[in-house]
Amino acid sequence: MKKFNPEGHTTHQFDIELNDVKHKVMNMGGLVESMVDNGLEALINLDAELGNQVSEDDHRANQFELDIDEDCTRILARRQPAASDLRLVLTIIKTISDLERIGDEAEKLGRISIKLARGQDEVPSYHKDLRHLGEHVKIMLREALDAFTRMDVEAAFRTAAKDEAIDQEYANFSRLMISHMMENPRYVSHALDMSWCARSLERIADHACNICEYVIYLVEGKDIRHANLDEMRKKLL
Amino acid sequence: MKKFNPEGHTTHQFDIELNDVKHKVMNMGGLVESMVDNGLEALINLDAELGNQVSEDDHRANQFELDIDEDCTRILARRQPAASDLRLVLTIIKTISDLERIGDEAEKLGRISIKLARGQDEVPSYHKDLRHLGEHVKIMLREALDAFTRMDVEAAFRTAAKDEAIDQEYANFSRLMISHMMENPRYVSHALDMSWCARSLERIADHACNICEYVIYLVEGKDIRHANLDEMRKKLL
Numbered sequence: 001m002k003k004f005n006p007e008g009h010t011t012h013q014f015d016i017e018l019n020d021v022k023h024k025v026m027n028m029g030g031l032v033e034s035m036v037d038n039g040l041e042a043l044i045n046l047d048a049e050l051g052n053q054v055s056e057d058d059h060r061a062n063q064f065e066l067d068i069d070e071d072c073t074r075i076l077a078r079r080q081p082a083a084s085d086l087r088l089v090l091t092i093i094k095t096i097s098d099l100e101r102i103g104d105e106a107e108k109l110g111r112i113s114i115k116l117a118r119g120q121d122e123v124p125s126y127h128k129d130l131r132h133l134g135e136h137v138k139i140m141l142r143e144a145l146d147a148f149t150r151m152d153v154e155a156a157f158r159t160a161a162k163d164e165a166i167d168q169e170y171a172n173f174s175r176l177m178i179s180h181m182m183e184n185p186r187y188v189s190h191a192l193d194m195s196w197c198a199r200s201l202e203r204i205a206d207h208a209c210n211i212c213e214y215v216i217y218l219v220e221g222k223d224i225r226h227a228n229l230d231e232m233r234k235k236l237l
Numbered sequence: 238m239k240k241f242n243p244e245g246h247t248t249h250q251f252d253i254e255l256n257d258v259k260h261k262v263m264n265m266g267g268l269v270e271s272m273v274d275n276g277l278e279a280l281i282n283l284d285a286e287l288g289n290q291v292s293e294d295d296h297r298a299n300q301f302e303l304d305i306d307e308d309c310t311r312i313l314a315r316r317q318p319a320a321s322d323l324r325l326v327l328t329i330i331k332t333i334s335d336l337e338r339i340g341d342e343a344e345k346l347g348r349i350s351i352k353l354a355r356g357q358d359e360v361p362s363y364h365k366d367l368r369h370l371g372e373h374v375k376i377m378l379r380e381a382l383d384a385f386t387r388m389d390v391e392a393a394f395r396t397a398a399k400d401e402a403i404d405q406e407y408a409n410f411s412r413l414m415i416s417h418m419m420e421n422p423r424y425v426s427h428a429l430d431m432s433w434c435a436r437s438l439e440r441i442a443d444h445a446c447n448i449c450e451y452v453i454y455l456v457e458g459k460d461i462r463h464a465n466l467d468e469m470r471k472k473l474l
Contacts, residue, residue, distance in 0.1 A: 062463040069460065073327060080317040090310060093327070097334065178429060182422040189415055192432075223306065226299040 014079050018088065021071045025092055025099075028064040029145040031057060032103045036141060036204060039109030040134040043197060044127045048117035054110030061103035065096045087221065091214045095148065098207040102141070105200040105207075112193050124187060126194050129176065130201075133169050137201045137208075140166065144208035144215075153219040157233045160212035163205055170202040251316050255325065258308045262329055262336075265301040266382040268294060269339045273378060273441060276346030277371040280434060281364045285354035291347030298340035302333045321455070328455045332385065335444040339378070342437040342444075349430050361424060363431050366413065367438075370406050374438045374445075377403065381445035381452075390456040394470045397449035400442055407439040 035057050042050035072089050075081065081089055140162050147155040177191040177198075210225075216236070217223050224232045272294050279287035309326050312318065318326055377399050384392040414428040414435075447462075453473070454460050461469045 059463075066460055066462065073323065076313065076327075077319055077323055082314055086310065086314055090313075090330070093330065094334070097331070178426055181418055181425045181429075185419040185422060188418045188425070192415060192418075192429075195429075223303055225303065226296075 014081075014085075017071075017075055017079070018085065021068060021075065021092060022088075024064065024068050024071070025095060026145070026149055028061065028068065028096060028099050029148070031064065032061055032099050032106065033138075033141055033145065035061065035103055035106035036109075036134075036138055039106040039113070040131070040138070040201075042113035043109050043116070044131055046113060046117040048114045051110035051113035051117070054107055058103050058107040061100055065100040068096045069093060084218070084221075087218050091218045094214050095211055098210045102204050102207045105204050108200045109197055112197055116190075116193065119190075124180065124190075126173075126177070126180075126191070129173055130194060130197060133166070133173055133198055133201050136162075136166055136169060137205045140205050141208045144211040147215050148211055151215060151219055153216050154237060156212040156215040156219075157229065157237065160209045160216075160229055163209040166202060166205040170198050173198045251318075251322075254308075254312055254316070255322065258305060258312065258329060259325075261301065261305050261308070262332060263382070263386055265298065265305065265333060265336050266385070268301065269298055269336050269343065270375075270378055270382065272298065272340055272343035273346075273371075273375055276343040276350070277368070277375070277438075279350035280346050280353070281368055283350060283354040285351045288347035288350035288354070291344055295340050295344040298337055302337040305333045306330060321458075324455050324458065328451045331451050332448055335447045339441050339444045342441050345437045346434055349434055353427075353430065356427075361417065361427075363410075363413070363417075363428070366410050367431060367434060370403070370410055370435055370438050373399075373403055373406060374442045377442050378445045381448040384452050385448055388452060388456055390453050391474060393449035393452040393456075394466065394474065397446045397453075397466055400446040403439060403442040407435055410435045 035054050038050050038057070039054045041047065042054060072093050075089055076086075079085075140159055143155060143159040143162075146152070147159055174195055177195045180191045181188045213223075213225050216232075217225075220236050222232070222236065224236075272291050275287050275294070276291045278284065279291060309330050312326055313323075316322075377396055380392060380396040380399075383389070384396055411432055414432045417428045418425045450460075450462050453469075454462075457473050459469070459473065461473075
């Protein structure tokens with residue numbers, strides 16, 4: 001397994017600072033992971049209270065982003081890191097932007113669950129399909145965060161490759177919603193809400209994929225965004 | 238007008254490098270601006286050729302992002318900038334990520350225009366409303382890029398404040414699409430496509446808003462993301 005070996009540092013204090021900021025990123029990752037979990041649960045159980053919780057957690061995720069960003073700027077200014085340390089700091093700056101956006105998407109799930117919990121209309125339940133998609137997205141996010149924590153480039157490739165299957169599952173769900181809307185105009189609004197939720201889940205998978213690409217960049221020093229994943233994997237591993 | 242005054246540099250070469258990378262960002266901004274323009278035109282005129290053009294331009298936008306990112310990493314490693322120079326480089330790294338995502342959203346407009354151009358169904362035209370939203374989004378993007386070019390914090394505040402009106406316009410358009418879907422199941426698929434396009438336009442405005450926030454951060458040294466815009470404006474200006 002190919003792993004990331006950080007530069008040897010001249011000062012012990014710098015190691016502490018880098019570890020500290022990495023630790024914060026992991027905490028932020030744990031937070032947005034629980035937000036996705038709760039957003040999905042709130043939606044499936046029409047639990048407005050849990051939906052509200054996700055909104056509140058979003059403020060914490062935003063604060064994490066600002067804090068970590070500030071830490072990174074300070075490290076760049078004071079420590080002037082080079083080589084892999086510099087890449088680590090830049091990777092963290094990008095990763096937290098994706099984590100913050102995952103939090104935003106989770107918050108949308110929470111918001112829609114609050115709206116649906118208020119509604120009294122009898123509507124068909126698409127929970128089974130949505131949960132299916134949601135579980136796959138949650139696994140992908142978990143694995144992307146693990147790959148980041150362990151700086152494991154193989155795991156990052158493996159996880160990024162799952163995005164295609166999720167895109168397919170999302171497309172199938174969207175088609176199902178369209179056919180429901182066509183069959184019964186009463187379901188339009190509800191099926192549309194479900195489509196937005198599925199879209200949010202699909203976006204979360206995209207952000208997880210981005211995080212995998214940053215891990216690969218960090219370990220390999222090669223920016224694989226917008227490249228063919230299979231080709232890059234063959235070239236690098 | 239409050240403007241950005243870069244640090245005095247010890248080397249002339251550094252000035253050239255910074256200007257060079259800023260220039261590239263402006264070129265990338267011009268490219269994604271034209272992509273939004275073409276995506277909207279392709280959609281309204283069902284012009285598949287223009288839609289394809291946007292897809293091709295998206296590769297160029299992606300390449301811009303990779304190039305500029307590399308430039309920024311090199312500058313950080315070699316020049317170890319401090320204070321406002323460091324903020325400029327970090328701002329550029331974030332700005333190009335938003336520009337790349339604007340390109341992605343424009344590409345979605347292009348893709349939907351290609352799909353619609355193939356269709357033979359008689360469907361209602363929502364072009365007037367979509368164009369209205371699109372024109373407002375284009376103005377906002379233009380102003381955000383201008384604020385970036387001139388590092389004009391007042392213009393950045395003014396432009397960011399427009400996001401709320403665009404959100405409202407987007408919500409109105411979405412409601413209109415829902416009512417059309419309910420009235421006639423035959424329009425579901427088309428009205429849904431239009432909803433996605435409107436969503437893409439709304440997302441482009443969000444990214445323009447982010448760019449404004451980066452300009453404010455750069456000039457004021459204050460990160461105003463997730464803060465109340467009005468309060469920050471009063472405090473800073």
